[in-house]
Amino acid sequence: MRTRSCLKDSIPTLSNAPELTISVHPSTASISASTWNGLASGGRQRPGNPFLEHAFFRALEESGCATGRTGWQPQHILISRGDAPVGLMPLFLKSHSMGEYVFDHAWADAIERAGGKYYPKLQSSVPFTPASAPKLLTAHDDADAKILLLQAAEALAERLGASSVHATFVTETEEAIATAADWLVRHDTQFHWTNDGFARFEDFLDTLQSRKRKAIRRERRDALADGITCEWVTGNDLTEAHWDAFYAFYMDTGSRKWGRPYLNREFFSCISASMGDRIVLMLARDGRDYIAGALNFLGDDTLYGRNWGAVRDVPFLHFELCYYQAIDFAIAHGLKRVEAGAQGQHKLARGYAPVTTRSIHHLVHPGLRRAVADYLADERKYVELQNAELGDYTPFRKG
Secondary structure, eight states, rough: OOOOGGGGGSOOOTTTTEEEEEEEEGGGGGGGGGHHHHHHHHSSSSSSGGGGGGGHHHHHTTTTTTSSSGGGGEEEEEEEETEEEEEEEEEEESSSSSTTTTTOHHHHHHHHHHOOOOOEEEEETTTOOOOOSSSSBBBTHHHHHHHHHOOOOOOOHHHHHOEEEEEEOOOOOHHHHHTTTOOOOEEEEEEEEEEESSSHHHHHHHTOHHHHHHHHHHHHHHHHHEEEEEEEGGGGGOOOHHHHHHHHHHHHHHHHHHHSOOOOOHHHHHHHHHHHGEEEEEEEEETTTEEEEEEEEOOSSSSEEEEESEEEEEOHHHHHHIIIIIHHHHHHHHHHEEEEEEGGGGGGGGGGGGEEEEEEEEEHHHHHHHHHHHHHHHHHHOOOOOOOOHHHHHHBOOO
8 A cells, every 4th residue: 555645745846856756655565676676776676785675674564573563663755756766765653762773862861851752753774773774765876866855754754743853874975965954963883894805714814913813713713612513594595493593592682682672583484585595594503403593684795794692601602603604704705894783892803893884863853953963063073083093903913
């Protein structure tokens, strides 16, 4: 089902964009996969980033993980000129700030202490996924369409009585467009590994300081002591038995960390069936039994680490499955990067370097906007200084 909106009545129409149609969709399924993927891939058949795939969003929604009942009501904005789709913004109406990895709880507290309401808000993101990817999706890098998407989101917020619009883990280009549109910008830090043309893991180790090389070799040896082995499972080799094992790992970690894991068992079956070729499940086995696993997604040139869990505490096994096996895979398949998820300065010692992540924010309340703008200006300076300092602590040989 597709719902037409009258958002265009409150958005300036470009003189070269007659018959502009702006529609708001209550589900990913109401947009065809060819339309969604064409816009998400810049005109190709499939996005380079797996988290932008129609199948990924559809799995999140149809498994019940990202729905109105969980506080993630889809409100995807689609812009067309005539019959031609030109812009898409994945968007959700939210009643909380969980599952985003860019924390605005203090903003909500501030406005609610002052007698206002922060929720609902509009959130453009890949739910439960702290990986940078475009959020203003256009077939041919159409700057005008990207601006219209921002304007449409602002108009939708006004219509729905939302306090704000947020787009998290956006690109540097989108940050520049949003800044020109008077949106606020926030920076944070992640740690990524870069493949400098290595032919094997030892080539990577050769770029490290001697004591760091020894530490990593010791961690790998200890993690796989006593006969523990690792395997990579992908594509048609993925079975429901693999997912049963991994889901037990995922639930154990999630329950200990935050009490209620975001993803349900059905989600993993959905993505396995619809995009298994973009999944790399790394599993640790002791004899016949799986004891730990790490879920990765495969992009055109990047391996994205997402979830990890274990049912036995083995020293350094987390590092082995999540970081070192990921590097092994990237080298073996000629990938440029490994993105190992949010946070974690401990990744520095394992060859993952700091990078800046970006988000953009439109706040309706002028008082809250002024206060947050001042805070973000200071925070960006801090992140810049922190990343420069962290860069000095990477394990690579100097010079």
